[in-house]
Amino acid sequence: DGGITQSPKYLFRKEGQNVTLSCEQNLNHDAMYWYRQDPGQGLRLIYYSQIVNDFQKGDIAEGYSVSREKKESFPLTVTSAQKNPTAFYLCASSRGATNQPQHFGDGTRLSIL
Amino acid sequence: QKEVEQDPGPLSVPEGAIVSLNCTYSNSAFQYFMWYRQYSRKGPELLMYTYSSGNKEDGRFTAQVDKSSKYISLFIRDSQPSDSATYLCAMIDVGGATNKLIFGTGTLLAVQP
Numbered sequence: 538d539g540g541i542t543q544s545p546k547y548l549f550r551k552e553g554q555n556v557t558l559s560c561e562q563n564l565n566h567d568a569m570y571w572y573r574q575d576p577g578q579g580l581r582l583i584y585y586s587q588i589v590n591d592f593q594k595g596d597i598a599e600g601y602s603v604s605r606e607k608k609e610s611f612p613l614t615v616t617s618a619q620k621n622p623t624a625f626y627l628c629a630s631s632r633g634a635t636n637q638p639q640h641f642g643d644g645t646r647l648s649i650l
Numbered sequence: 651q652k653e654v655e656q657d658p659g660p661l662s663v664p665e666g667a668i669v670s671l672n673c674t675y676s677n678s679a680f681q682y683f684m685w686y687r688q689y690s691r692k693g694p695e696l697l698m699y700t701y702s703s704g705n706k707e708d709g710r711f712t713a714q715v716d717k718s719s720k721y722i723s724l725f726i727r728d729s730q731p732s733d734s735a736t737y738l739c740a741m742i743d744v745g746g747a748t749n750k751l752i753f754g755t756g757t758l759l760a761v762q763p
Binding site: 541543577578579580582627629635636638639640641642643644646 | 755
């Protein structure tokens, strides 16, 4: 079955630690996205990538970094510079054309120890 | 003022009721409209995707778009307890260079058996 796989489902971060969230898709989609979801605030865009080896900052990129070395993979690193990292992180992908809907993985919940 | 306004609910209805979920928006550059369903601790699942003003039906779900009033709705007929979830509206801003989705904050729906 085609889809988007996020791992792990739950992640705990210690103070001063960087953590990496995995996102893999086998939909052959060109574009991939990372969102953060907080209660009452909806989804906010962190980073997006329309093609391999290229990515752009979204609305709340500070404290996060990404890479896009392969079409199917778009990992997100939450750095120690992100002072409020506790949230539900969602990865999405789309065919890349501007009018295509995005499809989501099942998320990673990050908490602070 | 937010670009997309959505009543957060919670909305509680008895099984079998017709449910109406609504979003309003302010930006005329929003041309493609989606409804997502999100169960607790899961990623959003695409339910409906539409472009034109008017109605689009898929089983028990009907999406309605009124571009002149900048208003979209999702109707659920014969609602079931399994429909209990958060419903997110989303819109694509075609005025930008990328497939940027703008989300509502979501409406929490509970269907009581």
